[in-house]
Amino acid sequence: TTDDIGLILTVVCHMLSGTSPPGKPVLLSCRSPEKETFTCWWEPGSDGGLPTTYRLYYERERLEGVHECPDYWSAGSNSCFFNKTHTLIWVDYYLTVVASNALGNATSDIFKMDVMEIMKPNVPENVTLLVVETEDSPYLHIRWEHPRNTDTESGWVTIKYELRIKQEKNNKWKEYMSGTQSHFSLYSIAPGGVYTVQVRCKLDHGSWSEWTNSTNVKVPNYVQNERSFWILVATLSAIPFMAAMCILIVKRENVKQCVLPPVPGPKIRGVDFHLLMSGQSEDSTNALIINQNFPLIVGWKDQMEEYLIVTENDIGPPSDASHCQKRKKSLIIPAGFCSDWEIQCKSTHIQNDCAGGTKNETGNFPKNNKSLSGESLSYMEPSKLQKQQCLGQNFVNTEATDPSPLNYDNAVKPFTNSGYVDIRKHVENTQEVNVKQVDYSRVEDVNGDNVFILNNKNLAFNSSGYMDFQRQEEKLSEDYSRVKEVGSNNVVVLQIQDMSADTKNPHATGAHKMGVCTELINSEYIDTIPAPPLM
Amino acid sequence: MLLIWCAVLILACLELSTRVGTAPICSYGQAGCHTPSLADIFDRVIQQSSRMHGISSDLHSEFEQYFFPSKNLIGKPKCHTHGIVTPADKENAQRLGREQLTEVILRLLGAWGDPLLQLYRSMSQDQNQDFNHYSSNKALEISDMVHELRDGVAKMAEKMKLSGVLGNTVGYISPEGLVPSSSFSFYKHGELNSMDHHDLLYCFRRDSNKIKNYLQILKCTTLPGLDC
Numbered sequence: 026t027t028d029d030i031g032l033i034l035t036v037v038c039h040m041l042s043g044t045s046p047p048g049k050p051v052l053l054s055c056r057s058p059e060k061e062t063f064t065c066w067w068e069p070g071s072d073g074g075l076p077t078t079y080r081l082y083y084e085r086e087r088l089e090g091v092h093e094c095p096d097y098w099s100a101g102s103n104s105c106f107f108n109k110t111h112t113l114i115w116v117d118y119y120l121t122v123v124a125s126n127a128l129g130n131a132t133s134d135i136f137k138m139d140v141m142e143i144m145k146p147n148v149p150e151n152v153t154l155l156v157v158e159t160e161d162s163p164y165l166h167i168r169w170e171h172p173r174n175t176d177t178e179s180g181w182v183t184i185k186y187e188l189r190i191k192q193e194k195n196n197k198w199k200e201y202m203s204g205t206q207s208h209f210s211l212y213s214i215a216p217g218g219v220y221t222v223q224v225r226c227k228l229d230h231g232s233w234s235e236w237t238n239s240t241n242v243k244v245p246n247y248v249q250n251e252r253s254f255w256i257l258v259a260t261l262s263a264i265p266f267m268a269a270m271c272i273l274i275v276k277r278e279n280v281k282q283c284v285l286p287p288v289p290g291p292k293i294r295g296v297d298f299h300l301l302m303s304g305q306s307e308d309s310t311n312a313l314i315i316n317q318n319f320p321l322i323v324g325w326k327d328q329m330e331e332y333l334i335v336t337e338n339d340i341g342p343p344s345d346a347s348h349c350q351k352r353k354k355s356l357i358i359p360a361g362f363c364s365d366w367e368i369q370c371k372s373t374h375i376q377n378d379c380a381g382g383t384k385n386e387t388g389n390f391p392k393n394n395k396s397l398s399g400e401s402l403s404y405m406e407p408s409k410l411q412k413q414q415c416l417g418q419n420f421v422n423t424e425a426t427d428p429s430p431l432n433y434d435n436a437v438k439p440f441t442n443s444g445y446v447d448i449r450k451h452v453e454n455t456q457e458v459n460v461k462q463v464d465y466s467r468v469e470d471v472n473g474d475n476v477f478i479l480n481n482k483n484l485a486f487n488s489s490g491y492m493d494f495q496r497q498e499e500k501l502s503e504d505y506s507r508v509k510e511v512g513s514n515n516v517v518v519l520q521i522q523d524m525s526a527d528t529k530n531p532h533a534t535g536a537h538k539m540g541v542c543t544e545l546i547n548s549e550y551i552d553t554i555p556a557p558p559l560m
Numbered sequence: 561m562l563l564i565w566c567a568v569l570i571l572a573c574l575e576l577s578t579r580v581g582t583a584p585i586c587s588y589g590q591a592g593c594h595t596p597s598l599a600d601i602f603d604r605v606i607q608q609s610s611r612m613h614g615i616s617s618d619l620h621s622e623f624e625q626y627f628f629p630s631k632n633l634i635g636k637p638k639c640h641t642h643g644i645v646t647p648a649d650k651e652n653a654q655r656l657g658r659e660q661l662t663e664v665i666l667r668l669l670g671a672w673g674d675p676l677l678q679l680y681r682s683m684s685q686d687q688n689q690d691f692n693h694y695s696s697n698k699a700l701e702i703s704d705m706v707h708e709l710r711d712g713v714a715k716m717a718e719k720m721k722l723s724g725v726l727g728n729t730v731g732y733i734s735p736e737g738l739v740p741s742s743s744f745s746f747y748k749h750g751e752l753n754s755m756d757h758h759d760l761l762y763c764f765r766r767d768s769n770k771i772k773n774y775l776q777i778l779k780c781t782t783l784p785g786l787d788c
């Protein structure tokens with residue numbers, strides 16, 4: 026028919042010119058700022074190249090018929106504004122937008138809404154900040170007003186506020202709820218700080234509004250009279266405190282004597298303590314003198330810890346005192362225990378810092394007159410302690426290098442330390458093997474924890490880090506134990522005379538006596554049993 | 561020993577002297593009771609209604625999320641309380657006056673007591689495991705709240721009548737008189753299905769919002785103050 030032909034021609038004509046019916050518009054959202062009016066916005070589709078008009082139609086619960094939007098302009102383009110007369114709460118609206126141009130129409134999907142659900146208020150107004158200065162501390166008082174056009178007096182809406190505050194330096198906001206109040210106080214503000222505040226609100230159970238623009242305030246610096254007073258007081262009271270500390274530190278020895286009295290030293294089995302103290306009896310002194318003929322006595326194996334000082338030169342009494350009073354163990358070192366070795370040792374459990382002690386190399390032991398605390402039987406004639414080196418991290422050697430002579434002159438000091446053998450020799454020559462033809466073993470190295478690597482018969486041991494030690498030639502004596510072999514970890518196998526004692530002790534440290542079966546006890550010392558002298 | 565006795569005695573004395581007594585709140589005005597003020601009652605009632613609306617809102621959105629992900633355009637739910645004329649905007653609400661407003665509130669509350677109980681029963685017995693335990697507990701909670709709120713608003717009305725702010729036209733309204741039985745039986749036809757659940761939640765969400773709003777208007781017209 027002609028109508029159809031006409032239509033087809035129109036369509037073809039328009040298609041050729043690139044125009045088309047409009048695209049489908051989309052209803053975006055609706056919003057009610059005060060629960061009395063609301064606005065809806067849509068997004069147009071393509072207009073098809075032709076002028077397109079948009080119309081919004083709605084149906085409503087409890088209202089017959091389809092109605093058109095009452096106001097397309099108040100809220101801007103592509104919007105529809107419903108004023109108070111057209112707005113009902115708690116009823117459903119069904120909205121559609123129809124786009125039409127010369128070529129056709131397009132209808133959006135139905136948008137269902139209830140004003141109760143679309144509430145989002147305007148921003149609060151007139152945010153003001155005020156720094157209130159009180160005697161104790163200033164605080165910040167923040168006020169604002171309810172958003173525009175919102176009725177807060179009838180109870181129709183309940184506005185709740187929220188604010189957030191940021192200090193100039195931080196970038197983090199701290200949020201606070203203010204309920205229905207339109208003011209807020211922030212306490213404990215920093216003088217000199219700059220604070221930024223923003224406020225927002227919501228109606229009933231609706232959505233939050235946008236944040237207001239930032240408002241800033243600077244808190245003036247306050248004269249901190251009170252604080253300076255307290256600073257002065259603190260400084261003044263610090264002076265006597267410092268003085269007291271200094272005195273304590275300077276006199277720490279005395280303090281120590283007071284506070285931490287020395288622990289009694291070990292007792293020697295079979296020796297009369299009093300005899301020793303008297304220092305007169307030849308027998309007792311003979312029994313204790315370390316000489317080359319001296320039969321070694323069994324070391325006391327309990328908490329006593331033997332501290333062996335091994336030095337290179339035999340010079341008089343050790344200058345340093347191993348009078349360390351924090352003893353973990355002290356082991357009696359028998360008299361015959363002089364060794365010319367300088368052994369550097371590491372103790373696994375070196376907890377205290379008593380170290381130091383020298384061993385007399387001349388073999389010439391003093392008649393022991395005094396022992397410290399009366400019970401110690403460590404009879405090393407101390408030589409001058411030159412230097413102590415101990416490998417290993419555990420070893421703390423504070424006392425050793427700091428000799429403070431105790432009240433003895435040639436007496437042996439009880440040594441405390443868990444099996445610490447002070448070795449004075451250079452550790453540097455770790456790679457050299459001592460090739461002296463001697464029948465003593467040198468400690469090549471103390472490896473890791475408590476390993477004596479002895480160079481037996483000048484054999485090179487392939488352990489890491491040899492330590493060269495020196496001894497005096499003439500001091501070679503049969504007081505030494507020969508190391509038969511060195512085990513892998515912390516094992517020193519000593520050869521005693523004609524017997525070999527395999528000793529395995531993972532924590533063997535300490536010196537060993539010559540010609541004595543060494544038994545490695547516990548973790549720190551080597552106990553020796555008497556053996557016939559090797560002369 | 562003596563010292564201990566002394567300490568015990570002192571402590572006992574202190575305890576007796578500083579005992580804090582609680583003042584019972586009684587709603588019937590018995591002698592010696594501390595009756596809450598009208599403002600207090602208003603606050604409590606508004607708080608309760610706010611909470612009730614919140615819970616029902618949660619339930620509804622849970623339901624919508626799981627059962628009707630797309631915006632439900634299928635049916636226009638018909639609420640059984642549609643027979644109760646309620647003001648739908650501010651002017652009408654203010655124009656209504658306190659007495660009528662109170663009456664509307666009471667009618668709404670009365671109309672929801674039984675349906676909510678039914679909803680709870682149906683949800684907790686749900687064969688399809690549509691609702692979890694948490695949701696059905698919420699339903700029980702709002703069911704209880706409706707009953708409490710109804711008593712609370714009734715007491716509030718009494719108090720208002722006593723203080724003269726409310727006329728005597730508000731009488732006790734029986735539940736049956738509030739809601740026409742025909743629409744109430746809407747829900748009584750046996751078990752409730754999912755659609756019924758949804759409709760009930762949808763309608764109650766709306767009605768609880770109305771109740772809350774009307775109470776607030778009532779408060780602010782009766783006791784204008786800071787919170788309004």
